[in-house]
């Protein structure tokens with residue numbers, strides 16, 4: 001594929017790994033924040049190509065994984081109601097709630113539709129004025145601009161039968177939570193390139209300074225990832241803690257200012273519960289009071305729904321880089337992608353799902369690097 005193949009070039013990947021081997025002199029533990037990066041690392045076997053001194057642990061940056069169980073239950077409660085059209089990206093339909101998933105609600109007669117954008121959901125609302133149309137607005141900073149755009153358009157077009165069920169989380173508070181934990185093992189971070197394309201990396205500068213930890217903004221292709229690792233290892237070996245931009249083709253320090261202004265107009269900061277981790281103060285966004293009419297939780301009065309995670313699941317430890325998926329007793333037997341018990345087996349981007357999928361088959365069958 002044009003403009004992508006060069007970032008999967010095996011020769012370039014191996015020569016960058018050779019530079020990492022020349023640079024490293026002691027063990028370092030790095031965390032890639034994003035589930036897309038975890039998927040790429042495991043799919044391409046990059047962790048197995050690195051020198052023994054470098055351990056990669058997998059962070060909480062998979063939006064499907066960290067959406068709390070009670071939010072899924074709230075979605076199911078709304079989608080079960082008559083006169084509701086519940087819209088969502090496809091990957092949320094098979095995520096199990098406490099008793100069911102959106103697929104089974106649809107099988108029982110609920111009007112659950114897959115859309116590719118919240119603007120598609122808004123169009124459905126315009127076409128169905130006698131129905132309530134809800135969009136499941138989950139994700140990190142990356143998906144926030146499109147979600148707020150649908151609210152601003154609904155306001156402008158006076159579409160009153162449209163609302164969103166919001167579960168937005170942000171990366172910097174999660175990094176601070178991991179670094180502030182007494183069990184923290186992470187010595188350097190690969191920040192998520194697509195998040196930084198929206199938000200820039202200015203928010204990471206005080207974190208790197210406060211915790212004396214290097215952070216490299218990193219993309220998703222194999223060459224992007226090994227370059228981010230090389231930049232981080234060079235910082236660690238030099239005893240420095242800068243924020244480096246290893247994804248300059250997509251990211252600037254200030255990010256997309258217009259997108260940030262739209263987000264700040266519609267959302268406000270709030271505490272959010274992360275599935276598998278728990279409550280992180282100021283780690284998410286919700287609709288502010290000016291746009292509360294578009295809040296599906298309030299419109300359908302589902303705020304009080306609570307849920308309990310499986311006691312077998314250690315995904316909270318996996319998402320903080322403390323344990324690897326295979327250290328979970330349920331991995332691959334009681335817990336599989338078809339029957340997930342916890343957050344990180346739910347999505348393709350989850351660490352447990354990536355290990356299950358790519359460590360159960362010959363790695364060369366799975367690799368993209370050419």
Ligand code: SF4
Nearest residue numbers: 313315328335342352
């Ligand atoms: S294998 Fe399943 S039960 Fe174990 S940590 Fe992963 S998601 Fe949780």
